[in-house]
Amino acid sequence: MMRFFSDNAAPVHPRVMQAMADANIVDTAYDGDRWSGKLDTAFSELFGQDVAVLWVSTGTAANSLALASLVQPHQGIICHREAHIEVDECGAPGFYTGGAKLMLVEGEGAKIAPQTVNDLLSSIRADVHQVQPAAVSITNATEYGLIYQPAEVAALGALCRDRKLGLHMDGARFANAIATLGCPPAEVTWRAGVDILSFGFAKNGGMNAEALVYFDPALADAARFRRKRAGHLLSKGRFLAAQLLAFLDGDLWLENARTANAAARIIADAAPDRLLHPVEANEIFIRLSAVEAAALRQQGFDFYDWGEGAARLVTSWHHREADVHPLAKAIATL
């Protein structure tokens, strides 16, 4: 079975496994250990800015903690109708924020345009009967594998600053976005107005570590309590910190993402007429009939159906060219 249904299915990268093995010594519990102690510095270097970083085990926890930092229970969060926080987290943002409301907007490929946010804002009466938004959450790369350019984020960032809205970026595939953009991570985050980034590693070769990055370190103080209160302060946090440090070491995170993106490119190039969205990261959405889907599965390829007549294929860090060419060929010859 050749699995392309999710980058979650991939193994953990050997260097990450090795870092965890190296951390398997006696040390202080929770986040008092030597690995956790290095995170702020390491990520501050990466972002060229003082940041506070909290490790958590899942993207859902990262996103929800971030949103709870930005809104009160009676407020709202503007996001895309197909955002992961809306459709795939079982209402986690509602749980962590105490019932704040996701306010949905449309946009091609799960991208949000400033005008759409403005339109939504205009439709809300400024009285106590209606939930008032206090944050915007965007995903980069989006749920359809599209990339926000620095200028696009900056436009949203300016709008948010103007309207006193926090800006959160769900970066479950942030590495894939940066691999495509080729810019410093700062360009598409804090310099563009992002307040908090959920920086994903699990889909990129990690085991269970994500970095919740606060570009305003003061915002992180309450989040540390909320993390504990949510049961996300692991007693042996050193194993999470070690994963993150292994990723930063020698830019493994970027190398892995480049590999995954390159694999996606190969598949995309094999099926230009089938593409439902431009392929800018490591996800490929293609038109595929039920018969064609069955044919691919017959040949051992595994993937998600995406509604009727469509499929989603996801590549990961462990997909070498040799793994991908058979699929590309199979699609091309359907």
Next chain:
Amino acid sequence: MMRFFSDNAAPVHPRVMQAMADANIVDTAYDGDRWSGKLDTAFSELFGQDVAVLWVSTGTAANSLALASLVQPHQGIICHREAHIEVDECGAPGFYTGGAKLMLVEGEGAKIAPQTVNDLLSSIRADVHQVQPAAVSITNATEYGLIYQPAEVAALGALCRDRKLGLHMDGARFANAIATLGCPPAEVTWRAGVDILSFGFAKNGGMNAEALVYFDPALADAARFRRKRAGHLLSKGRFLAAQLLAFLDGDLWLENARTANAAARIIADAAPDRLLHPVEANEIFIRLSAVEAAALRQQGFDFYDWGEGAARLVTSWHHREADVHPLAKAIATL
């Protein structure tokens, strides 16, 4: 530095590390993998009863999910004033239950007696102005290292059944309790009336896996949603399931707990006059002046002060006799 401040500080057992390495292959995400799929059966065998098991990363998450299964937001949970859920989880039960109230009782060594529960129940008016308890939570071994015997749990269990209260057992050190009791795990859990067990492995040589055991599998259905909603459904859950299976394999969990308990026994025997509580598991609470504490630390031993004139020492699976004798001797010769 010889650390006795927490069993959380210990390394992960090599067989558990190996199991995680073995699980580092491509498989389905979340809990759809082959390891997660074996948990119900493996734990059902251990308990001699059909159980549903959810892995989670921390004891706090396990406890909170369990309590949320037993009470509504407007209800209460009876627990000891020094229970971990009350003093060391940053209000997590309040978060997960939507604001249910911990109703505190006293008891020597953090143990709860049925009479104490009865007294509390009698003090509550059965009207809507007062929070009505709907569950009892006990810890075995307790926060002071004491053990509930099967008959003691059964007495609480009978009371709970009679008063329509759920019964939760925080088993962060359940293995240590069973190692002392020498009885089948069933005796002190479901046969004694326990509805849900937080079965801890992290303090016993695991990395980040705890088993939330539902003796009534139907209760687990909602908990699966709540786990996801809390951000605790890890995308590569196979690494948690693999840890749990490694522990059950050849009763490693019991072997580790016996080692830890034996180490605690050696220290306890070296300081019989200092003991503040009987040593029945792997925690030792001793009278220790500030000068004596400093002297021990001077010799390289690390532990928690426990208020004035007292200290807590905790042993773990990796404390062999040779590691413990120096501490025992140091205490004896204070």
Next chain:
Amino acid sequence: MMRFFSDNAAPVHPRVMQAMADANIVDTAYDGDRWSGKLDTAFSELFGQDVAVLWVSTGTAANSLALASLVQPHQGIICHREAHIEVDECGAPGFYTGGAKLMLVEGEGAKIAPQTVNDLLSSIRADVHQVQPAAVSITNATEYGLIYQPAEVAALGALCRDRKLGLHMDGARFANAIATLGCPPAEVTWRAGVDILSFGFAKNGGMNAEALVYFDPALADAARFRRKRAGHLLSKGRFLAAQLLAFLDGDLWLENARTANAAARIIADAAPDRLLHPVEANEIFIRLSAVEAAALRQQGFDFYDWGEGAARLVTSWHHREADVHPLAKAIATL
């Protein structure tokens, strides 16, 4: 100023005021008084079925308590995109349910069709990543003044029973609906599958009393605690109960609603070409340019703009024919 902007603006009916004055004697606090004690019987007679009734002060409280009775925090409530619970209650359902999600559907005039609910249900994956709906909430009369016929409710009720969904009816203007339908209240509620009704009186001549009607009395037990916990158990509840009893006495509720509906009919008949929705209760939505709106206001009529080029007019129990004809005439001669 002749106010047609809301039935909330109307005075309290004299018979209701008198009932409150009559209740101004010493009696037991909260809901232990003689008036509160008669509610279950009085409403059971009205509905021809044993019901449990809780008074509350607002429709928002009634709706939210009802929804909290039907769903768990990790579940969802299907409602219309323009339902009051979605657009005008500042997220109250999210607060009372602990974060449950409103799942929005479309429908002409804020009415929901069974097919629409079915379509939504079909679009949800039955896994823990997506919020699973557990209830449907409809409004009768709707936010656009349309009426659900008994058969329409029954079709939704059958679907709900089939899919194990609770069914709530927001009856802020239930009296206006019954006045139009001319059927026994039972026909469009419990006989049609409604589990809980928010039966509104404040818009119909009451001061601050709404009846939360549980057609399954057992469901009301927890709601009594939730009402207290929400601060809605008034210490002098007799004044709320007295209002409700005054409304049932001699069918004042129905008489008031008929008066309001008749007033709306007069206005509607004066502007048949302007109507944006059929006028079936006491709300009239008409096309009205900004210039025309200004002209009406100039003549002393007060109402809400409803987006661009439209207006909402609401009649109430105190609008006699003589009060309404001037407005009807003014519109007709625009």
Next chain:
Amino acid sequence: MMRFFSDNAAPVHPRVMQAMADANIVDTAYDGDRWSGKLDTAFSELFGQDVAVLWVSTGTAANSLALASLVQPHQGIICHREAHIEVDECGAPGFYTGGAKLMLVEGEGAKIAPQTVNDLLSSIRADVHQVQPAAVSITNATEYGLIYQPAEVAALGALCRDRKLGLHMDGARFANAIATLGCPPAEVTWRAGVDILSFGFAKNGGMNAEALVYFDPALADAARFRRKRAGHLLSKGRFLAAQLLAFLDGDLWLENARTANAAARIIADAAPDRLLHPVEANEIFIRLSAVEAAALRQQGFDFYDWGEGAARLVTSWHHREADVHPLAKAIATL
């Protein structure tokens, strides 16, 4: 039956009833009416300070909204073990704050001393595992009818300012406290460091109106949304505002409280040896055997048993001397 079981049982004062009748005209809904619009000014005059005032229907709602203004869900509120918010509100503070924890302290007659607060603060580790308090809530007059003097409140206020804790005063019987103190309301509130006051009127001759007074008006902004979200923004709020204004008019609130206090004094003076607490407001706690209690009830007096061998008697604004003397005599001659 002569009822002394609660000041909640009393009727509404005729001037308050009249004010409600006078407000029974057409006006804007919610709190946009002319009566609501006068509240800030009226209470600012009373307190000699700019305040923001929100009406709510119950003391529970007032207290909970106040606490939610002062603490985050992961924080705690220090209060007396017998505070109303702890024992008689069915967990409402937990609901409104999203699960914040009440941290209980002792104190004679339900009064809290600064040293007790200090001791509690000292017992809490400043780490994320323990809930950190962010507010103190005191009741004046207390649940046992004792009065905090301005200097006592000021001592707590200074401590709170020093430790960055908010200070809330539950003034369900604030009028009774001021009637005894004879000082301007400012002395025992904002000048002493109180941030928010729940100013009760329902127990003092009101129907269903309490004033939530923010001495820092900026804090009230979010509370307005929370009030709506809790279903406490009544559509005909004018009837609540009218009650409050009637109370301020001619100091009716103070006159009523003086009457109630005087009635309590008469009873207290008749039973000096039975008093369990000094009688400083309108509550009398006396030793009373079961036989004696039965004898009083036999004579037509109604009151609460307060545990074994004790009883609580509460006087109200409508207890004239002639009403109270029979009870005083009956007790004296037991």
